[in-house]
Structures are given as C-alpha cells and as structure tokens.
Amino acid sequence: xxxxxxxxxxxxxxxxxxxxxxxxxxxxxxxxxxxxxxxxxxxxxxxxxxxxxxxxxxxxxxxxxxxxxxxxxxxxxxxxxxxxxxxxxxxxxxxxxxxxxxxxxxxxxxxxxxxxxxxxxxxxxxxxxxxxxxxxxxxxxxxxxxxxxxxxxxxxxxxxxxxxxxxxxxxxxxxxxxxxxxxxxxxxxxxxxxxxxxxxxxxxxxxxxxxxxxxxxxxxxxxxxxxxxxxxxxxxxxxxxxxxxxxxxxxxxxxxxxxxxx
Amino acid sequence: xxxxxxxxxxxxxxxxxxxxxxxxxxxxxxxxxxxxxxxxxxxxxxxxxxxxxxxxxxxxxxxxxxxxxxxxxxxxxxxxxxxxxxxxxxxxxxxxxxxxxxxxxxxxxxxxxxxxxxxxxxxxxxxxxxxxxxxxxxxxxxxxxxxxxxxxxxxxxxxxxxxxxxxxxxxxxxxxxxxxxxxxxxxxxxxxxxxxxxxxxxxxxxxxxxxxxxxxxxxxxxxxxxxxxxxxxxxxxxxxxxxxxxxxxxxxxxxxxxxxxxxxxxxxxxxxxxxxxxxxxxxxxxxxxxxxxxxxxxxxxxxxxxxxxxxxxxxxxxxxxxxxxxxxxxxxxxxxxxxxxxxxxxxxxxxxxxxxxxxxxxxxxxxxxxxxxxxxxxxxxxxxxxxxxxxxxxxxxxxxxxxxxxxxxxxxxxxxxxxxxxxxxxxxxxxxxxxxxxxxxxxxxxxxxxxxxxxxxxxxxxxxxxxxxxxxxxxxxxxxxxxxxxxxxxxxxxxxxxxxxxxxxxxxxxxxxxxxxxxxxxxxxxxxxxxxxxxx
Numbered sequence: 001x002x003x004x005x006x007x008x009x010x011x012x013x014x015x016x017x018x019x020x021x022x023x024x025x026x027x028x029x030x031x032x033x034x035x036x037x038x039x040x041x042x043x044x045x046x047x048x049x050x051x052x053x054x055x056x057x058x059x060x061x062x063x064x065x066x067x068x069x070x071x072x073x074x075x076x077x078x079x080x081x082x083x084x085x086x087x088x089x090x091x092x093x094x095x096x097x098x099x100x101x102x103x104x105x106x107x108x109x110x111x112x113x114x115x116x117x118x119x120x121x122x123x124x125x126x127x128x129x130x131x132x133x134x135x136x137x138x139x140x141x142x143x144x145x146x147x148x149x150x151x152x153x154x155x156x157x158x159x160x161x162x163x164x165x166x167x168x169x170x171x172x173x174x175x176x177x178x179x180x181x182x183x184x185x186x187x188x189x190x191x192x193x194x195x196x197x198x199x200x201x202x203x204x205x206x207x208x209x210x211x212x213x214x215x216x217x218x219x220x221x222x223x224x225x226x227x228x229x230x231x232x233x234x235x236x237x238x239x240x241x242x243x244x245x246x247x248x249x250x251x252x253x254x255x256x257x258x259x260x261x262x
Numbered sequence: 263x264x265x266x267x268x269x270x271x272x273x274x275x276x277x278x279x280x281x282x283x284x285x286x287x288x289x290x291x292x293x294x295x296x297x298x299x300x301x302x303x304x305x306x307x308x309x310x311x312x313x314x315x316x317x318x319x320x321x322x323x324x325x326x327x328x329x330x331x332x333x334x335x336x337x338x339x340x341x342x343x344x345x346x347x348x349x350x351x352x353x354x355x356x357x358x359x360x361x362x363x364x365x366x367x368x369x370x371x372x373x374x375x376x377x378x379x380x381x382x383x384x385x386x387x388x389x390x391x392x393x394x395x396x397x398x399x400x401x402x403x404x405x406x407x408x409x410x411x412x413x414x415x416x417x418x419x420x421x422x423x424x425x426x427x428x429x430x431x432x433x434x435x436x437x438x439x440x441x442x443x444x445x446x447x448x449x450x451x452x453x454x455x456x457x458x459x460x461x462x463x464x465x466x467x468x469x470x471x472x473x474x475x476x477x478x479x480x481x482x483x484x485x486x487x488x489x490x491x492x493x494x495x496x497x498x499x500x501x502x503x504x505x506x507x508x509x510x511x512x513x514x515x516x517x518x519x520x521x522x523x524x525x526x527x528x529x530x531x532x533x534x535x536x537x538x539x540x541x542x543x544x545x546x547x548x549x550x551x552x553x554x555x556x557x558x559x560x561x562x563x564x565x566x567x568x569x570x571x572x573x574x575x576x577x578x579x580x581x582x583x584x585x586x587x588x589x590x591x592x593x594x595x596x597x598x599x600x601x602x603x604x605x606x607x608x609x610x611x612x613x614x615x616x617x618x619x620x621x622x623x624x625x626x627x628x629x630x631x632x633x634x635x636x637x638x639x640x641x642x643x644x645x646x647x648x649x650x651x652x653x654x655x656x657x658x659x660x661x662x663x664x665x666x667x668x669x670x671x672x673x674x675x676x677x678x679x680x681x682x683x684x685x686x687x688x689x690x691x692x693x694x695x696x697x698x699x700x701x702x703x704x705x706x707x708x709x710x711x712x713x714x715x716x717x718x719x720x721x722x723x724x725x726x727x728x729x730x731x732x733x734x735x736x737x738x739x740x741x742x743x744x745x746x747x748x749x750x751x752x753x754x755x756x757x758x759x760x761x762x763x764x765x766x767x768x769x770x771x772x773x774x775x776x777x778x779x780x781x782x783x784x785x786x787x788x789x790x791x792x793x794x795x796x797x798x
Contacts, residue, residue: 064687066596093690103681105700115699116689163685170689 011075012037012174012204013058013095018072020053020062028053028233031072033223035174040196040205042215042241045225046256050233051208054225055176058206059095060088076174093120096167100179102159104151104166109134109143112151112162116170129169137165138195157188164195168203175199177207181214193218212257216245224253311777314770315542316515318525320535321557324506325473328456334469335450336441338417345436355380355396358437362400363422363430365415366437369445370394383407390452393445403429412453458497458505466496473504507557509764510535542771552737552753556764559757561772565779566739567652567732567747568721572783574656574743575663575720580713582660583667584702587709590668591675592697611665619729622658627730630654636744650731653743658730659723663716670712674705706794714787718780724751750776 011034018031028050035041043051053062060081062068073080081091104112113130122129130147134140139161143154151162160180167175177196181189196205196218209215215222222245223238237244237253248254255261270278340347348354351372358366359379373380373394383395384406395412397404403422407415415425416436422429439445450456458466467488471479482499501507510532513525518539529537550560586607594600627649632638634654678701686696732752740747748756750772757769 059688061684061687064684089690089692092688097684097688099681099684099688101681103679103685105682105685106704116691119689119691119695119699166685166689 010037011035012039013206014073014075015054015057016073016075018054018057018070018074020050020057021069021071022065023067026230026232028225031235033235033238035204035206036221037204038200038202039220040200040207040218041221041223042219043206043208043223043225044210044212044215044256045233045236046227046261047210048231048233049225049227051223051225052178053233055178055206055208058174058176059092059097061092061097063088093170094172095174095176096170096172098160098163098167098175098177098180101183102156102163104154104159104162106150106152108148109151109154109162110147113165113169116166120170122170133165133169134162136168136199137161138191138198139165155188157184157191160184160188160192161195164192164199168199172203174204174206177205179208179210182210189214212245216241224248224250224256226252226256311770311773313514313516314767315774317518317540317767318513319509319538319540319764319767320511320529320532321538322508322510322532322535324508325504326536327458327505328451330469330473330505331454331456331458331461332447332450334465334472335417335454336446337472339436339438339446339450340441342417342436343420344433345438347438347440349440351439352376354437354439358396359398361435361437362398362402363432364398364435364437365404366396367416367439367445367449368394368396369439385409385412388452390449393449393452409453416449416453458500461493463491463493463496466493466500467491470496470500470504473500478503502555502558506555509556509762512540512763512767540767542767543774547768547771548775551739552735552748554735556760556762556768559765559768561750561753561775563736563739564748564750564753564772565775567736568749568751568776568779570652570740570743570745571656571659571727571747571749572717572721574653575659576713576717578657578660579664579667579716583664583713583716584671584709586664586668587671587675588697588702591672592693592701607665607668611669614725615662615723616725616729618658618662619726621661622654622726622730626654626657634744636742641742641744648731650733650746651744652740652747655727655730655732655747655749656743658726659720662723662726663720666716666719667709667713670715671705671709674708674712675701677708678704703794707791710787710791710794714784714791717787718784721780721783722751722776724749724755727752728755750779 013035015031015033018028018033019026020028031054033041033054043055045051056062057070057074058076062070070082072082074082076091076095079086081088105115107115110130113133114126117126117129131140131144134143139158142158143149143162146153151159154162160183164175164180181192184192193214196207199205200220207215207219219241221238222241224236224244225233226236227233237248237250239249244253245257248257269275339345346357348357351368352375354366355368355372355376356379358364358368359376365383368380369392373382373396379399380396381399381401383397383404385395386406386408388409395407407425411425415434416438419425419434421431421433423431425434455461458469461469470482474482486495511528513521518525525537529535547560548565549562550558551563552561553559590600590604590607594604626634631649634649634651634657636642636651636653682700682704683696686700691699727749733746733748735756736746736748754769754772754776757765757772760766
C-alpha cells in the first residue's frame with residue numbers, strides 16, 4: 001500500500017469509532033485508539049472485554065469469522081484497511097501476527113521461516129533471510145545446527161520464538177501478539193518479553209496480555225478495555241503505561257489494576 | 263442439618279460404591295461379549311472359506327496321465343530299431359542268450375531259470391524292482407549301466423557306442439516283453455518316470471502330436487511354433503486337450519480329515535477316478551483365464567477386470583470427491599444451495615448400491631454409450647460395441663463411493679487445526695495458498711483413510727455391476743477401459759450358482775484371492791498414509 005502522507009502519518013495504526021458485531025451480538029463498541037510507531041502498546045482487560053477482537057481487527061483476521069461484522073475505520077498509513085479496494089492479503093503481509101498458542105507449521109524450522117517469504121514473492125537470498133529472522137527472534141544459536149528438524153521438535157518457548165521469526169521473515173511494519181506468553185512457563189515468558197523490547201527498535205508491537213505485570217514491564221502505552229452491562233467491550237482508558245498504572249483517571253481502571261476485579 | 267446427612271455414610275456408602283462398581287463390571291462384560299462375538303464370527307467366516315478351498319477331490323481323466331506317459335515310451339521302445347517283442351518270456355530268454363548284441367527285459371523268475379545263458383546287468387544308481395536288465399553270457403562289455411544310459415539304450419540309440427564311448431559300434435538289439443506287461447511298465451516308470459510334469463518339453467510335445475487330432479495340432483502350431491513352447495505351456499495344453507480331467511466330486515478340508523473312510527468308500531464305487539488332495543488356490547488358478555471347465559478355470563481375467571474397474575473408479579472419484587470436499591468446507595458459504603447439496607450428499611451415501619447400478623445403466627451404458635464404448639474415439643472393442651465396458655462400470659462405482667469420499671474428506675479437512683490456517687493467513691497467504699500448502703497436506707492421512715474404505719467397498723461391490731452388465735463368462739483379458747469385463751465378486755457370484763461341485767471350491771478359492779487383494783490394497787494405502795502422517 002502506498003505510504004500516504006496525512007495528519008496521522010506518525011501513528012503506525014489508528015482505530016476510529018471501531019465497532020465489531022458477531023451476528024447480533026455487539027462485541028466491541030466505539031474504540032478509538034492510536035498506536036505509536038516503534039512502541040509497544042499493550043491491550044489489557046478482563047476476559048470477554050474484546051481486546052483480542054480489537055487486535056484481530058488490525059490485520060483483518062476477523063474476516064475469517066463468517067458472522068463478524070466491522071464498522072468504523074482502521075487507518076494504516078492513513079488508509080482505511082476496511083475500504084472495499086483493500087485486499088486483506090496485502091494488509092496481513094504488512095501487519096504480522098503471533099498467536100496465543102505456539103503454532104509452527106508441521107514443517108522443518110527452515111521451511112517455517114522461509115515459507116511466508118516464498119509465497120510473498122521474496123527474491124533475495126533465502127538462507128540469509130532465514131538466518132537474520134531467526135537471529136531477530138533470538139533463536140538462531142539454538143537451532144542453527146538443526147534447521148531441518150520439525151518445528152514441533154522444539155520446546156514451547158522456542159516454538160513461540162520460531163513463530164516470531166516466521167512473522168519477521170516477511171518484514172512487516174507491525175507485529176500483533178495475542179497473549180504470546182500465556183501458554184509458556186515464566187522463564188520462557190521472560191525471554192519473549194526481552195525479545196519484544198528488542199524488536200520494538202524496528203517494529204511497532206501491539207500485544208494483548210492477561211498479565212498486568214507483563215504490560216507494566218514491557219509496554220510504552222496501555223489500553224484498558226472492559227465491558228458494560230450488555231457484555232459489550234469498550235475502551236475505558238488509554239494512556240502511557242506508567243501513567244495508567246500509577247495515576248489511572250478512571251475508577252474502573254484503578255479497581256482492575258489493583259486487583260479488585262477481573 | 264449439615265450437608266453430610268444428604269450423602270450416604272458408613273456401610274451404606276460401602277454398598278452404594280459397590281453397586282456403582284458392579285454396574286461398570288456388567289457393562290464391561292457386555293462390551294467384551296460383543297467384541298468376542300465379532301471376532302468369533304469373523305473366524306468362522308474365514309474358516310469356512312479355508313475349509314472349502316482345501317480338500318480331497320475325485321478326478322477322472324479321459325486319458326490317465328500315467329498311462330499316457332507309459333504308453334508313449336512303450337511305443338517308443340517297441341518301435342525302436344531292432345526291437346522285438348516276445349509274448350513268451352522263456353522264448354525271449356532263449357533268444358537273448360544266443361545274441362551277444364542284444365539286451366532284454368525279464369522278470370526275475372524267468373531270469374533265474376535261464377541263468378546259465380544270461381547275465382544280469384547291474385544298475386549303478388537305482389533299482390527296478392522285479393525287473394532284470396539282462397544280456398547274453400557272451401556279451402563282454404555290458405557290466406553295469408546308469409539310469410541315464412538306460413533311457414537311450416531302449417529307445418533312440420542305434421549302436422552300442424551311442425550309449426557309451428568304447429562300447430562296440432554294432433547295432434543294439436532290444437528284446438522286450440509285450441506291450442502292457444508289468445515288466446515293461448515298471449521299467450518305463452522307473453527309467454522315464456510316469457508323471458507328465460517330469461517329462462522334458464520335447465517328449466510332451468511328441469505326446470501332444472500323438473494324441474491331438476491333426477487339425478487341432480495345426481491350430482496349436484499356428485499360434486506359436488512347437489520349438490518355442492515351454493514345458494509349462496505343453497503341460498497346459500496336454501491337460502486341456504488330451505487328459506481332460508474332470509472333477510466328479512470334492513470334499514471340504516474338514517470332511518477330508520474327519521471322514522476319510524467315507525471318502526474312500528465312495529471312491530471304491532468309481533474305480534476309474536483318482537483321489538487327489540487339492541489346494542484350490544494355486545498359482546495356476548491365479549494366472550489362468552476363466553474357463554467353463556472347473557479344472558482349468560482361473561481368476562486372471564477377473565483380477566485384471568477388477569483392477570481396471572477400481573483404477574477408473576479411483577481416478578474419477580478421488581479427485582472429484584476431494585474437490586467437492588474442499589469446496590464445501592472452505593468455499594461453501596452455508597447458503598441454502600450449499601446446505602441443499604450437503605444434505606443430498608449425506609443422503610446419497612445411504613442409497614442402496616443397486617440404485618447406482620440402474621443409474622449407471624441409464625447414464626453411462628445407454629446415454630453416454632459413444633463415450634463409454636469408445637466409439638467416440640474410434641477405440642471401440644469390436645466384440646463389445648456397446649456401453650457395457652470397464653469405463654461405464656468404473657464410473658458407476660465412482661458415483662457410488664463419491665459421497666463416502668466427500669464425507670470423509672470433509673471430516674479430514676475440518677480436523678486440520680485452525681491454528682495452521684490462522685498462521686498461514688497471518689503471513690499474508692491467500693486462501694488458495696493456505697488450502698494447498700497447509701490444509702490439504704495435513705488432511706491427506708484422513709482423506710486417504712476415507713478413500714481406502716471407499717475403494718475397498720467398490721472392490722467388493724457386485725449388484726451394480728450386474729446391472730451395468732458385467733459379463734459372467736468372459737475368457738479374454740480386458741485390455742483397456744473400453745473392453746467388456748468381469749470382476750472377482752461377479753466371478754464368485756457366478757461360480758457359486760454353477761451345479762458342478764468343483765466350482766464351489768473355486769468360488770472359495772476366488773474369495774481368498776479377493777480377500778488377499780483387498781488386504782494388499784489396504785496395506786499399500788496404510789503405508790502411504792503413515793508416510794504422510796505428521797505429529798503435531
């Protein structure tokens with residue numbers, strides 16, 4: 001997509017009056033969110049508040065759910081990715097995703113990383129790309145001698161880093177992470193967190209997390225979502241992380257981060 | 263009142279738990295019973311088939327094979343140069359004693375009576391009980407011979423030196439007992455053997471020439487010159503045209519073992535029949551074409567027909583079935599039309615197979631005759647010239663198993679974890695790339711399993727093929743999709759309805775072949791599936 005100059009040019013991605021419906025159910029209402037380039041933005045909130053739904057709106061993954069319907073705009077380089085002339089395939093090529101449960105392909109480590117580049121028409125040196133991507137995901141030293149091994153032969157934490165390397169291999173602008181450490185043990189989680197901070201030097205990261213300490217440790221901005229009486233999710237508060245955790249403006253936010261509910 | 267009073271306690275609790283456990287035990291025994299019953303039924307089925315495929319058979323030959331061989335060599339010996347047959351053994355012995363160049367065959371009693379004039383020749387590597395090979399006392403070279411030397415000595419050798427270097431070059435004179443005498447018969451059986459299978463191909467062809475009518479022999483030579491025939495071919499044609507064995511009665515394996523005495527009593531009433539223990543599944547049975555004589559009938563034509571039909575079925579139904587499954591699972595929008603199609607496919611899987619036969623008859627045999635008979639391509643088989651071909655049968659069976667393949671392939675596609683699809687889409691893959699690179703490869707083991715089951719069903723299907731027009735008596739191997747055909751189940755069906763006892767055994771043998779082929783097909787498919795099976 002062409003890089004259009006606009007007043008929103010310094011944001012990596014921006015949601016404007018975003019509403020999501022699953023059939024008749026209003027899942028998320030009126031979300032307005034701006035994501036800064038090369039920062040980590042965390043989406044937190046209780047279960048069912050729609051934070052994962054919002055994340056999936058950023059690369060049109062909700063298109064895969066037949067009953068999902070989206071209203072409002074998601075501006076990426078100033079262009080609404082839900083405009084009819086935008087191909088979701090192009091959006092996902094620029095906005096990569098890492099999922100809750102590590103999901104490498106049942107292929108070799110090498111093919112896991114190289115496949116995305118291949119299908120996207122990569123013409124350079126694949127070996128080099130695989131190496132830099134695995135280095136970028138801090139996995140190269142552990143797997144460089146067994147690139148032919150199946151992705152599933154790795155440990156859970158390694159698998160998740162392989163998925164990150166796989167996302168890096170198509171050189172995206174933004175990486176969406178949907179609770180990337182919830183299936184991992186604390187040590188593996190810590191390695192992923194360190195990796196996220198490293199990656200933020202080059203990439204914009206949006207991460208959904210259940211773990212408030214994780215949000216506090218790694219993110220620059222935090223968006224707190226919660227639900228109203230009709231179980232519809234909405235954005236309660238969005239602020240720089242430090243501010244949100246120390247001086248929340250909203251009473252509900254304060255109750256949540258201090259552990260009074262959620 | 264505490265909550266505890268609502269629950270059983272003490273001895274009541276003990277009884278209660280015991281009762282619950284007993285219930286489980288009862289159910290477990292019922293399930294075990296069901297499994298055992300299934301296994302027993304399967305064993306009984308297999309045993310009854312094996313029982314029919316082995317056992318004694320009473321065989322009657324038009325010409326007894328032993329007599330044929332003995333008669334052939336007897337003629338050869340009696341017609342050899344300088345051969346003389348004596349009706350009286352004493353006369354033979356006297357003549358032999360006076361002639362140093364002669365060799366003769368005597369019984370032991372006559373030999374002893376003339377021991378002054380005669381000398382017995384010792385046989386180096388065998389013995390002929392009751393037979394003495396004798397020469398005159400004046401003969402000073404023939405001390406001992408080998409069996410191999412005896413063979414030419416009494417038939418083709420002209421002079422003594424033909425038999426062994428160093429013997430005189432005088433002609434051999436043979437003094438023989440009359441045709442059919444025990445001495446001559448024992449001698450021939452011992453030296454030349456009396457089993458046709460032991461004879462060299464030249465001898466067999468000579469026997470054939472002796473017994474076949476000139477016209478039949480000319481026809482046989484026209485097919486292939488005699489000097490290019492193998493021993494196996496010669497034996498085959500001998501059995502078919504000369505010996506003409508007929509199985510007059512057969513017994514199953516269990517009867518053969520348990521009621522041997524009854525069988526022997528029955529045999530005593532038919533003295534010209536021979537009792538043979540038969541294995542009905544033989545290599546000959548598998549490689550011979552169909553025949554109206556049970557002795558000669560085999561299943562080659564049916565096996566080739568079955569394989570051709572299944573090949574067409576496979577080529578048609580597997581790609582179409584997978585394609586439909588991919589469409590319905592991945593592209594179908596759940597619209598009314600899609601639901602209608604889905605319901606119909608599920609219903610079609612339950613339609614009786616004979617209905618598919620009617621459909622195949624109407625559509626493939628009649629309406630699409632130019633296609634299925636091959637006349638559209640100018641490939642029509644002149645002996646068929648209608649739509650009752652392998653192609654029509656294969657397509658009919660293809661339709662029959664298509665719903666099964668679709669349903670199984672859909673299950674397999676649905677079982678591919680969503681995570682793989684999401685990961686693929688997340689990297690910017692298109693829908694087709696996701697299906698081709700991730701959904702199908704991971705669904706292949708399941709698709710293969712479903713296809714194996716479906717193909718196995720097609721392999722054993724009979725009813726629709728009867729309707730579509732499988733030939734029941736066909737003696738020529740099919741040579742392409744436009745040939746008329748028969749299949750193994752059809753062949754079995756036809757044989758079981760024949761009156762001759764031997765065909766029942768052949769049907770049992772054909773069932774074993776069918777089962778073995780099915781197992782082989784399944785084994786190949788399971789190997790393929792395991793090769794593609796992934797762990798995740």
